[in-house]
Amino acid sequence: MSAIDDLPPLREVIAAHGLSARKSLGQNFLLDLNLTAKIARSAGDLTGADVLEIGPGPGGLTRGLLAEGARRVVAVEKDDRCLPALAEIAAAYPGRLEILSGDALEIDVARDLTPPVKIVANLPYNVGTELLTRWLDPPDWPPFWQTLTLMFQREVAERITAGPGSKAYGRLSVLAAWRSDARIVMDLPPSAFTPPPKVRSAVVHLTPLPEPRFPANAKTLTRTVAAAFNQRRKMLRAALKRLAPDIEDRLIAAGIAPTARAEEVPLEAFCALARELDAH
Structure with missing residues (x-):
């Protein structure tokens, strides 16, 4: 039994399903369930919201979101090896977890979600920036999501939240500041992950503005x-x-x-x- 639910610890889940992280998919699994619950809490009150999660892997953050009371979690997973482990979580939380198998860059997830929607994800490193750009630059504004709570490499998190005059300030900084309030809410060391990445990670929380901060096309x-x-x-x-x-x-x-x-x-x-x- 784990610290947050009645399911097995993540190390046992990974061993039982042979889920070694794949570099080609940008995978680094977060195994500390107390930590995943803390990330879920940093997204605010989840009890009345649908939560979109990208790249749940063996389901550590998924379990944190459900344990923290998410009304419903829609999880998009590209790696078919992870689906049996996620199905076990779905069985433990009847009616509250929907698993979509496929590439998050190719699936229209908004149709499967009921507002209010929060996006919470330990994003795969190889698609994180692309997904953030899409969520910040939809055809219509305000967007379908109420908040974004996303984990990135610390360097990327600093680029998202940087101001002018700093080396980190760039395209992501301008895009994020134009339409949202963005701040870093948590730091994570490499040792929190399996396998440990070579860099630190950070969680960024973004809240959309009703209108862009300044008028522009x-x-x-x-x-x-x-x-x-x-x-x-x-x-x-x-x-x-x-x-x-x-x-x-x-x-x-x-x-x-x-x-x-x-x-x-x-x-x-x-x-x-x-x-x-x-x-x-």
Whole structure:
């Protein structure tokens, strides 16, 4: 019996099902169920929410979410080896766990969820950034989710929450700050995982804003920020010259020095530049 439910400890589950973590799937299993319950609690009150989990693996965080009272968990798992272990959890929590077999990048999960929806996941390293970008840049806003509570490599977590002027500040920082409040709520050492990754991990909690922080067209802003940070060592007049023949004029009109570099430009100025580009 584990510390949070009547199911076996995760080490026994992994051994019984032969679930060695696969590097090709970005897997690092979190075995401490008290820790997974703590991550679940960092997402706030789950009792009235559907929770979307990506990459549950043997189900450590899944069990934490259910033990903390999630109304229902929809778990998307690409690795078929993990499905029997997840089915055992579903049997222990009747009617509260739905398992979707497939790639989270290819499945439309919103249709299987009833609002309010919280997304809580120890994201596989190889798809984490792509999924976050999709959740922050949907066709319609506000999004279908109420909060995001996501585990990343510490370096990625710092990029999501960074402000201008820091080395971590970049495309993810701007995208997250434009439409959400983002903060790091937990740090995890490599020793918490099996196998231990080479880097520290961190949990980021994001709450969507009712409207973007400053007006801008999403596609234009995304394109502008990507171009700026793809050549972050260059002055913006050089990095953005493909966006407009008169880019220096547009930068000046937006209140940005043409000689500035991307990491020096705050969110509000990037939005102003996006509006200038759309206007001309």
